[in-house]
Amino acid sequence: MESILVIVGLVVVFVVILIINATRLKPSKVTDPLPPAEVFGDKKAVKRFRAMLRCKTVWPGDDPKADYSAFDEFLPTLKKLYPRVFDTLELTQINKYGIMLRWPGADPGAAPVVLMAHYDVVHAKPNDWKHDPFGAEIHDGRIYARGAVDTKCILAALLESIDHLLAKQHTPPRDVYLCSSNSEEDMGLTGNQLASYFSKKDITPCFVLDEGGAVIDNAPLGVPCELAAIGVAEKGFITAYCAVDSQGGHAATPASTDAPAKLVAALANVLKIPSPAKLSKPVEAMLKELAAHGGLGLKLVFGNLWIFRPLVLKIMKSKPETAAMVRTTYALTELQGSKSHNVIPKTAKATINVRVDPHETVKAAMKRLESGFAKAGIAIKDTHIVLKTPIDPSPVSPFKDEVFDYLRTVTQSVYPNAAIAPYVQSSCADARHFSLICPHTYRFAGFLFKEEQRSSIHGVDENLDVESYKRGVGFYIQLISHLDRLGGRP
DSSP states (O other), X not given: OHHHHHHHHHHHHHHHHHHHHHHHOOOOOOSSOOOOOOOOXXXXXXXXXXXXXXXXXXXXXXXXXXXXXXXXXXHHHHHHHXXXXXXXXXXXXXXXXXXXXXXXXXXXXXXXXXXXXXXXXXXXXXXXXXXXXXXXXXXXXXXXXXXXTTTHHHHHHHHHHHHHHHHTTOOOSSOEEEEEOSOTTTTOSHHHHHHHHHHHTTOOXXXXXXXXXXXXSSOGGGOSSOEEEEEEEEOEEEEEEEEEEOOOEETTSOOTTSHHHHHHHHHHHHHHSOOOOXXXXXXXXXXXXXXXXXXXXXXXXXXXXXXXXXXXXXXXXXXHHHHTTTSOEEEEEEEEOOSSTTEXXXXXXXXXXXXXXXXSOHHHHHHHHHHHHHHTTOOGGGEEEEEEEEEOOOOOOOSSSHHHHHHHHHHHHHOTTOEEEEEEESSOOTHHXXXXXXXXXXXXXXXXXXXXHHHTTTSSSOEEEHHHHHHHXXXXXXXXXXXXXXXXOO
């Protein structure tokens, strides 16, 4: 009888501990909130944004024979749209088409703020779109255009906010730089050269803010609120071009040693070999913040990760979107074999896009890829694997300090009902270059991007709500106008 009472007592204590930890999980509070934002974009701001979207700035690459007319015309277009900005701020062109504007602050010795947005966009096939991808037409309250979300909305909102504050004769307490790359989508040189400008001058920014996260309407875990996901790191990146050779021959006499067969077996292994799953600190913080806005069940689980961590990882791994948050991913994106249906090619090729989780390195991710080929009986020496721009994961920027708190404070003033949390960005941005020179490099667009709008990035019918754009302008006005909250020079 005593043993039963002991067991019951232990169970009761265990349950009490779970409940206490769950009740301690509360939404993060902004200790010194700003008044709610009152100034947003207007019809004229939307008109200027649409004019910018009509510029067909699809970067053609570094080809002397390419047509760069859209890029030659872009800066003059901006000068016409925002004469006050260009009359006041100092313009420096980086790598010919990169744009850097410096707004001198009251204290030139204070660490500056760097605000970023690339203006190049990916290609769009007009026949696939409901509306002209460079027409910037408004339908049902939405602006349809390539770059509406990725990321001319940020550049336009930054220029609008600076123009608004200049009209109010505002002077920032520290220098503010606006940096815009012309070749981010192509992983070109301009982003790196923008960061190098600061490095060569031995300038460490107070913080850098680029694209990445945003305010989203469908938070993970089924939490019924908006989520402002502020990127504090980004995954590493590898594009691996793989080729396997064989003798080739007629399709009537296939063999398991044919190049396509060997390659397919190797690729199957690569996709089957699971990379280890792990809750990084930013992802754990994001999930806890979301759970704090959810019901008791979520709070019980995420308030007690000391016991439920394996269960959480199992659930996260069950869906592609959440699995990508906890592990390195391998995506097969291109295949190439014979050009004839009855010919076995001598060479079969594949492209694998790898996104390296912050708890791993490019070297570890590549070792796993090579292991997949080895299990298919293909020695690495017999395989041609060429890597393009391998990039290790970025450092993780602080998300429990004054700078991150400032971003939270500004975000809450514009999106008062949103949960605000750090996260790890899966895609690459120019911010990766700045993360090597600035410990406080963040990735966040101050706009509400709905689920279908996020899925239209690089796809068809990219669009942004007019009201979302106007509200985003308000975010950047708040961001710049309250920089005095960051205190002195550091």
